[in-house]
Amino acid sequence: MVVKVYGPAYGSPKRVLVCLFEKEIEFEAVDIDLFKGEHKQPDFLKLQPFGEVPLVQDGDYTLYESRAIIRYYAEKYKNQGTDLLGKTVEERGLVEQWLEVEAHSFHPAIYNLVIQVLFAPLKGAPSDQKVIEESDEKLKKVLDIYEERLSKTKYLAGDFFSLADLSHLAFGHYLVNQTGRGNLVRERKHVSAWWDDISSRPSWKKVLEQYKYPV
């Protein structure tokens, strides 16, 4: 049974796609057009009541929330493809810690920027300058902490690539390439080297080649 991933064009689903490539898991991508509101249609809401992507169907098993899905596949196929959880329970603890930092500190700031800088103009809506300024300030503080951390370890959770790094790719791409904020990464030596390392992985290159961003 091939895994079906809904919404491959968008940021959060790309977290799942790059994970499936790393774990060498075969999948089929199912397009969902958020601009047409396809995620708010009754058939989709039956599977994902919050009306959000990604959603994964794996035989009879349905799962949503991108960071839950990547944990599931990283654990289910622990010994296939790249190990993304660390070797010990202590290493996994640090993977979880930095996954949470990504979710609660990095992501909200870059997500707000994507909405205000990229999506608001598309809809003809004005960008909220206050939100943009606050998000830029927040990102600088977060990336200063990353710089300190990455001066000591090669990756966020330690000297091994993990879900914690992988989870930054989808919106890190927006940060560096699409919102005109590459300088926030380039001004920080260790963050810059880390970004070059993780964004040049074959898994991520495949995602970018095969599943274009909508903006």
Next chain:
Amino acid sequence: MVVKVYGPAYGSPKRVLVCLFEKEIEFEAVDIDLFKGEHKQPDFLKLQPFGEVPLVQDGDYTLYESRAIIRYYAEKYKNQGTDLLGKTVEERGLVEQWLEVEAHSFHPAIYNLVIQVLFAPLKGAPSDQKVIEESDEKLKKVLDIYEERLSKTKYLAGDFFSLADLSHLAFGHYLVNQTGRGNLVRERKHVSAWWDDISSRPSWKKVLEQYKYPV
């Protein structure tokens, strides 16, 4: 080596305390006064660069982010105390999904209410009525989805108590008891029964008895 938990008075650290009681892990609570800014002092920032609680010290091992800490102890002591991760990798996937729902849908709404309804008046600051209205609307939608889910399974991830339920206790307590919004729970039959069930667990009663909320 006894586990040290920093910041037991506050909401997020209580996620960790109730987990440690469920897992029968001995710990020592270390007070941190956020109102005096103790979480922004250099010694604390060395351990937790974001200046947030909780923080756990377990011998030489330091971990932060409450939902990372509870995953760590649930996994490390899988066979001690209450099993909080489900029995199979598929059950754990659903635990992860609902933990993410708690973090990204339930928590931001109730957190905003706590800040606006409880903490703003304490600081003599005006409450933001727009944020309060939006958060109430968001919570109603989220709890409608919980109601549907809990009409089919006893707990969020299935018919077993897990981290997904436990993670709701700390701010669910604010929702029901301290922000005047108990009706949002009581108007939903299955959510109400679920809340009574999880909030009457001995572990949670011990947290409430031993570690008072600041407000």
